[in-house]
Amino acid sequence: xxxxxxxxxxxxxxxxxxxxxxxxxxxxxxxxxxxxxxxxxxxxxxxxxxxxxxxxxxxxxxxxxxxxxxxxxxxxxxxxxxxxxxxxxxxxxxxxxxxxxxxxxxxxxxxxxxxxxxxxxxxxxxxxxxxxxxxxxxxxxxxxxxxxxxxxxxxxxxxxxxxxxxxxxxxxxxxxxxxxxxxxxxxxxxxxxxxxxxxxxxxxxxxxxxxxxxxxxxxxxxxxxxxxxxxxxxxxxxxxxxxxxxxxxxxxxxxxxxxxxxxxxxxxxxxxxxxxxxxxxxxxxxxxxxxxxxxxxxxxxxxxxxxxxxxxxxxxxxxxxxxxxxxxxxxxxxxxxxxxxxxxxxxxxxxxxxxxxxxxxxxxxxxxxxxxxxxxxxxxxxxxxxxxxxxxxxxxxxxxxxxxxxxxxxxxxxxxxxxxxxxxxxxxxxxxxxxxxxxxxxxxxxxxxxxxxxxxxxxxxxxxxxxxxxxxxxxxxxxxxxxxxxxxxxxxxxxxxxxxxxxxxxxx
Numbered sequence: 001x002x003x004x005x006x007x008x009x010x011x012x013x014x015x016x017x018x019x020x021x022x023x024x025x026x027x028x029x030x031x032x033x034x035x036x037x038x039x040x041x042x043x044x045x046x047x048x049x050x051x052x053x054x055x056x057x058x059x060x061x062x063x064x065x066x067x068x069x070x071x072x073x074x075x076x077x078x079x080x081x082x083x084x085x086x087x088x089x090x091x092x093x094x095x096x097x098x099x100x101x102x103x104x105x106x107x108x109x110x111x112x113x114x115x116x117x118x119x120x121x122x123x124x125x126x127x128x129x130x131x132x133x134x135x136x137x138x139x140x141x142x143x144x145x146x147x148x149x150x151x152x153x154x155x156x157x158x159x160x161x162x163x164x165x166x167x168x169x170x171x172x173x174x175x176x177x178x179x180x181x182x183x184x185x186x187x188x189x190x191x192x193x194x195x196x197x198x199x200x201x202x203x204x205x206x207x208x209x210x211x212x213x214x215x216x217x218x219x220x221x222x223x224x225x226x227x228x229x230x231x232x233x234x235x236x237x238x239x240x241x242x243x244x245x246x247x248x249x250x251x252x253x254x255x256x257x258x259x260x261x262x263x264x265x266x267x268x269x270x271x272x273x274x275x276x277x278x279x280x281x282x283x284x285x286x287x288x289x290x291x292x293x294x295x296x297x298x299x300x301x302x303x304x305x306x307x308x309x310x311x312x313x314x315x316x317x318x319x320x321x322x323x324x325x326x327x328x329x330x331x332x333x334x335x336x337x338x339x340x341x342x343x344x345x346x347x348x349x350x351x352x353x354x355x356x357x358x359x360x361x362x363x364x365x366x367x368x369x370x371x372x373x374x375x376x377x378x379x380x381x382x383x384x385x386x387x388x389x390x391x392x393x394x395x396x397x398x399x400x401x402x403x404x405x406x407x408x409x410x411x412x413x414x415x416x417x418x419x420x421x422x423x424x425x426x427x428x429x430x431x432x433x434x435x436x437x438x439x440x441x442x443x444x445x446x447x448x449x450x451x452x453x454x455x456x457x458x459x460x461x462x463x464x465x466x467x468x469x470x471x472x473x474x475x476x477x478x479x480x481x482x483x484x485x486x487x488x489x490x491x492x493x494x495x496x497x498x499x500x501x502x503x504x505x506x507x508x
Contacts, residue, residue, distance in 0.1 A: 039128050047164040048074040056131050057161070058139050065126050065139035066163055078154060078167045088112040089140075093152045093168075100151045100377045103333050111140070113148050120148050146298075150337040155305040157298035159256055166305035171340065172276045174203035175234025176483040179454070180341070180382055180461030182206060183478075184240065186468070187223030194468045195229070198475040203483045205230045206279045206312070206343075206463065209239035210269060214248040216262045221273050231274070238312055239275040241266060246284030246329075253292040263300040270309055277310025279343070287328035294331060297338045312341040317349075317384075319367035336376025343463045344372050346450075347386035356392040356438040362424035362449050369457050382463040383454055385478070387470035389441030393432075403471040406441045424449040444477045451481055 044057035044066060051074070058065040072082050072089070082091040088111065093099070096116050109124035123144045130137035142158050149156050155166040174180075182204035185191050195202065207230070209223030223239060230237035243249045253259045270278050280300070285293055301311045313335055316327040336342060346365045350357030365383075372381055389406045390398035401409075406428060410417050415430045424446045428439040454462060462481055464470070470478070 039126070041128075041131050043161070045162045046070055046074070047162060049078075049165075049167055057142075058126055058128060060126065064142045064158070064160070066142050067130070067137050068140040068145060069138070071145070071163070071165065074165065075149075075154070078165075080152065080154070080168075088114055090114045090117075091148060091152065092116050093154075095153070098153050098377075098379075100337055102336070102375055102377065107144070113144065115148055115152055120151065147337070155298075155301040155338075157295065157302045159260065159295060159299065164299070164302045166302040169305040169308045171308060171310055172236060174236045174483065176201070176203040178483045179481060180204045180463070181478070181481045181483050182238075182382060182461060183464040184208065184466035185226050186466070187221075187226040189225050191468050192226055192229045198470070198472060199467065199479060201479040201482055202235060204236040204238060204461075206238050206240045207275070208242075208466075209273065209275070210241045212241055212243040212249070212262075212282075214245060214252070216252050216258055216265070218265060218269055221269065223275075224273065227273060227275060236276040236310070237274075238277045238279045238310060239270050239273060240279040240281055242281040242283075244283050246282075246286055246289070249282055250286050250289035250292070250329075253289060253296050256295075259292065259296045260299055263296060263303055266300060267303045267307060267309070270304070271307055275309070277304065277312060277340070279312045279314065281314040283314075283316075285329035287325070290329045290331055293329055294334050294338070297335065301338050301340075310340045311338070312343060312382075313339040314343045314345055315372070317344060317346040317365075317368035318371050319364055321371060332372060332375035336380060339376075339380060341382055341460060342372070342376055342380050343382045343384055344368065345384045347384055347465070350390065350440065352390070352397045356390075356398070356440065358423060358425040358427075358440050359386050359388075359390060359442070360446075360450065362422075362446075365450055366453060369453055369459070373457055373459075378458045379460045381457075381459045382461050383450065383459055385447060385450060385462050385464045387442060387447075387464055387466070387474055387478075389439055391437055391439045393435050393437050401439065401441070402469045403441060403474055406439060407471050409439065419443065419445065421445075442474060444473050447474055447477045448480070451477065454481065 039058050039060060041056045041058060044055055046053040046055060053070050055067050075082055080091065080093045082089060091114060093116065099116060104120055106119060107122040109122040111123050111125050112119055113121040113123060121144050123141050126139040127136050128139060129135065142163060146156050146158060153168060157164045180203065181201045183199065183202050184206040185195060186208050205226055207223035207226045209221050210218040212218060218241065227237040252262065266278055297313065304311050315332055315335060316330055318324055318327055346368045347360045349361055349364050350359060369383065387403055389401040389403060391401050392398045409415055409430060410428060412430065415428060418427045426441055426443045426446055428441065430437050451462060464478055
C-alpha cells in the first residue's frame with residue numbers, strides 16, 4: 001500500500017481548508033473560543049487510505065479534539081458522502097441496513113451529527129487558532145465522531161496521537177452466502193474428516209489456528225489443513241486466536257506499543273496463512289482492561305479492513321448486566337460497533353467447578369440473546385451452540401464427553417434419561433463403582449429449540465463448538481440451518497412434554 005507524508009504541503013492545505021471552514025461556518029464561536037482557558041496543542045496524525053496528514057490535536061477536559069475537515073474529505077472516497085451546513089455534519093452511507101442504531105446517546109452540544117438523515121449525536125466543538133496557519137480552525141471531539149463512523153461500518157481507531165480510518169472493506173463471502181452456519185474446528189486431518197463425513201451446510205469455519213503467548217507472540221499456525229479444505233469447498237476460513245490468561249493479557253494490552261504490535265502480528269499471520277479473517281477469543285479479562293481492549297480491537301479492525309479481512313469477536317453470554325460483574329471488560333455495545341460478527345458464547349451456564357446443571361437452558365439462552373441484540377445489531381450475532389456433554393461424578397469437576405459417548409451411555413442397563421421441555425434440557429444418570437453420575441448434554445430437540453431463536457431474533461447464524469464432538473442426529477439438526485435462508489429453519493420441533501424420563505429405553 002503506497003504511503004506518502006504530507007508534513008509540508010499537506011499541513012498547509014489542511015490549515016487553509018480548516019480555516020476556511022471555520023470562518024464560514026462558525027463565526028459566532030470566535031468570541032467564545034477567546035474566553036476559553038489556555039488550550040494545549042500537540043502533534044497528531046490522521047491516517048487514511050495509505051496517506052498521513054500531520055496536524056495538531058487539542059486535549060481539554062480529558063477529551064481529544066482533531067481538525068475534522070480533512071477527515072471529511074478523505075471519507076468522500078470511502079463510498080460515503082458528508083456535508084457541512086454550518087451547524088450540522090450530514091454523513092451518509094449507501095447501505096443503511098448495516099447501520100447500528102442501538103443505544104443512541106444524543107448529548108447536548110451545539111453541533112449535530114447526522115447519519116443517513118438521523119440525528120446520532122450533539123457535540124461541542126472547539127474553534128481555536130491553528131498553530132500551522134495562525135487562523136481559527138474547527139476541532140471536533142474524536143470519540144463522538146468515531147462512534148458515528150463505527151455505526152456506519154467505517155473502521156477507525158484512536159491511540160491518543162493517531163487517528164486511523166479504513167475504507168469499507170470488500171469482505172470475502174462463502175459460496176453459500178446468507179446466514180452463517182459456522183463451526184469451530186481443529187486444524188488437523190481428523191477434524192476435517194469428521195466435517196466432511198457429517199456436516200453438509202457449514203459455510204464458515206473458525207479454525208483453531210493460533211494461541212497467544214503471554215509475551216504477545218503467536219504459536220505456530222496449526223490450521224492449514226482445515227483452511228485449505230474450507231477454500232476448496234467454498235467456505236470461509238477464519239483463524240481463531242485464543243487467550244485464557246486474562247491478567248497477562250491485560251498487562252500486554254495496557255502498553256499501547258505492545259497492543260499495536262500484537263494487532264500487526266495478528267494481521268501478518270492471517271494474511272500469511274491465507275485466512276479470510278480472525279476470530280478473537282480473549283477471555284477472563286479484568287474490568288480494568290475494558291478501555292485498552294476496545295482500543296486494541298479498533299486498531300485491529302482498521303488493519304484487517306485494509307486487507308479485506310473479517311474481524312469476529314467472541315463475547316460472553318450476559319443475562320443480567322446489572323448484577324454480573326465478571327464480564328465488565330466486555331462492553332457489548334462498543335464491541336458490536338467494531339466487530340464484523342460476534343460469537344455469543346451462550347453455553348456453559350453450568351461449568352467445571354459449578355454444581356451439576358444444564359449447559360444451555362433455553363430461558364437463559366433467550367435472555368442472553370435478548371440482551372446482546374439490545375447492544376449489537378442482530379445480524380452481526382452468531383448464536384453459540386454447544387455439542388458436548390458434562391459428566392459430573394463426586395469430584396465437583398465434570399468430565400467432558402462427546403455426544404456419541406453419551407449415546408453409548410444411554411444404551412447401557414441402569415441408565416436413566418430425562419428431558420425437561422420447559423428448559424430444553426436433556427439429563428442422564430448412571431452409577432459406576434458405587435458413584436452416581438449426572439450427565440447434561442444436547443439432543444436434536446434441545447438444539448432445535450435454540451436454532452429456532454436464530455429466526456426469532458433475526459440473528460446472523462450459528463457457531464457450533466465444535467466439529468468432532470457431535471453425533472449424527474445432532475449433525476442433522478445443525479444442518480437444518482440452510483445458509484441461503486434469511487431466517488427460520490427446518491429444525492424438528494421440540495417435544496411438548498414437560499418432563500420425559502426413559503430408563504433402559506423405556507419411558508417411566
